[in-house]
Amino acid sequence: MPTAARRKPAWLKVRPPGRGGYARIKGALRRFGLHTVCEGAHCPNIDECWGSGTATIMLLGEVCTRGCRFCAVAKGRPEPPDPEEPEKVAQAVAEWGLDYVVLTSVSRDDLPDGGAAHFAKTVEAIKRGGCASSVEVLIPDFQGDIESLKRVVEAGPDVVGHNIETVARLTPLVRDRRAGYRQSFEVLAEIKRLEPSIYTKSSLMLGLGETEEEVLEAMRDLRDAGVDFLTLGQYLQPTKRHLEVREYLPPERFERYARLGEELGFLAVAAGPLVRSSYRAGELFKKARRR
Numbered sequence: 001m002p003t004a005a006r007r008k009p010a011w012l013k014v015r016p017p018g019r020g021g022y023a024r025i026k027g028a029l030r031r032f033g034l035h036t037v038c039e040g041a042h043c044p045n046i047d048e049c050w051g052s053g054t055a056t057i058m059l060l061g062e063v064c065t066r067g068c069r070f071c072a073v074a075k076g077r078p079e080p081p082d083p084e085e086p087e088k089v090a091q092a093v094a095e096w097g098l099d100y101v102v103l104t105s106v107s108r109d110d111l112p113d114g115g116a117a118h119f120a121k122t123v124e125a126i127k128r129g130g131c132a133s134s135v136e137v138l139i140p141d142f143q144g145d146i147e148s149l150k151r152v153v154e155a156g157p158d159v160v161g162h163n164i165e166t167v168a169r170l171t172p173l174v175r176d177r178r179a180g181y182r183q184s185f186e187v188l189a190e191i192k193r194l195e196p197s198i199y200t201k202s203s204l205m206l207g208l209g210e211t212e213e214e215v216l217e218a219m220r221d222l223r224d225a226g227v228d229f230l231t232l233g234q235y236l237q238p239t240k241r242h243l244e245v246r247e248y249l250p251p252e253r254f255e256r257y258a259r260l261g262e263e264l265g266f267l268a269v270a271a272g273p274l275v276r277s278s279y280r281a282g283e284l285f286k287k288a289r290r291r
Contacts, residue, residue: 009248012234012273034058034085034092056102056138056278057089059122060115064106066176070165070205072238073106081111081118090125100282101126103157104138109178114140116148120155127156134158136201136281144183146190153194159229159285160191161201163277164222167214174208174243185225192226199267199288201229203277206254208235209246215257219264228267229284232257233275249273267291 034057063078064071082088093101103122108115116139123135136159142148152160164184166174171181184202191200202222204215215232222230232254237245254271261269267288270279 007248008245009250012236012248033082034088056104056281057092059085059089059103059105060108060111060118061106065109066107066178068165068174068176068179069243070174070208070235070238072242078106078108078110081108081115086118086122086125089122090129093126094129099133100136100285101134102136102138102278102281104278105140107140107176109143113148113151114142114145116142116145116151120151123152123155123157134282134285136161136278136285138163138201138277139187141179141183141187143178144186149187149190150194153191153198157198159199159201159281161203161229161277162187162191163203164218165203165205166208167204167210167218168221169214170208170210174205185221188222188227189225199228199285200226201231201277201284202227203231203233205235206232206249206257207245207247208243216260219257219261219266223264223266228288230261230266230269230271231275231277231279231284232261232269232271233277233279234273 060081061078063074063076065075065078067075089103103119105115105119119137119139123137126135135157137152137157138161139149139152141162162184164181165171165179168181171179188200188202191198204218206215219230234249234254235243235245237243251273254273254275258269258271261271268284268291270284
């Protein structure tokens with residue numbers, strides 16, 4: 001029998017998808033042969049985000065070369081990248097009429113640049129077509145390769161995100177062995193060194209057994225790397241094969257972390273049980289620009 005701390009609470013109820021905007025975006029995705037992290041990662045906000053006309057497009061297929069123990073995205077040997085995908089994404093974004101778009105991908109350690117050029121071409125295609133006023137990319141670590149990071153930055157995204165996912169102590173348990181806590185921070189710091197005007201962003205999953213002091217340490221590390229935006233959300237076990245939830249944090253704990261994050265100097269913080277790294281991404285961007 002689960003303990004009180006590990007029993008799923010009432011505030012984690014999620015409405016099943018199916019509203020009008022959801023069906024419209026899903027239809028366009030299938031027509032262009034595109035994927036979203038919203039579906040691949042079983043995001044609990046898919047109905048809210050798709051219903052309001054926002055989606056996070058997942059580039060480079062839907063099979064990841066890494067085996068993080070929290071993630072529901074399929075693992076294995078992916079197909080070669082679709083060279084037409086950047087233009088397909090630009091067409092889909094234009095059809096939706098978005099003013100803010102988020103691009104992410106699976107990890108592609110099988111590619112020499114980790115897929116950096118593909119990211120860059122997609123950003124450039126969207127910007128060239130005037131499809132969206134702002135573009136956010138959520139990138140893998142590219143194994144820390146600076147030239148790959150440089151290629152993405154030079155494409156001109158408005159926000160570059162890279163998620164550390166969890167605290168330092170739990171990183172070897174939660175993430176693939178090729179992902180490192182310090183490597184992720186070096187990636188985030190390098191983005192700022194390459195182009196200080198670009199906003200950077202990261203995210204933490206909570207409820208995996210971390211302590212409050214470990215969360216605050218991670219938040220301080222992110223600020224030391226110059227990170228501007230932070231999101232914190234409750235980890236939810238996607239299947240029985242994945243890591244178990246150790247604790248369900250109440251909404252007031254997330255509110256406390258949000259206050260502490262703003263005190264540390266983040267330009268914008270989104271924290272809540274159902275918050276994910278791309279949740280209301282456009283709102284965070286606008287809030288930061290106002291500040």
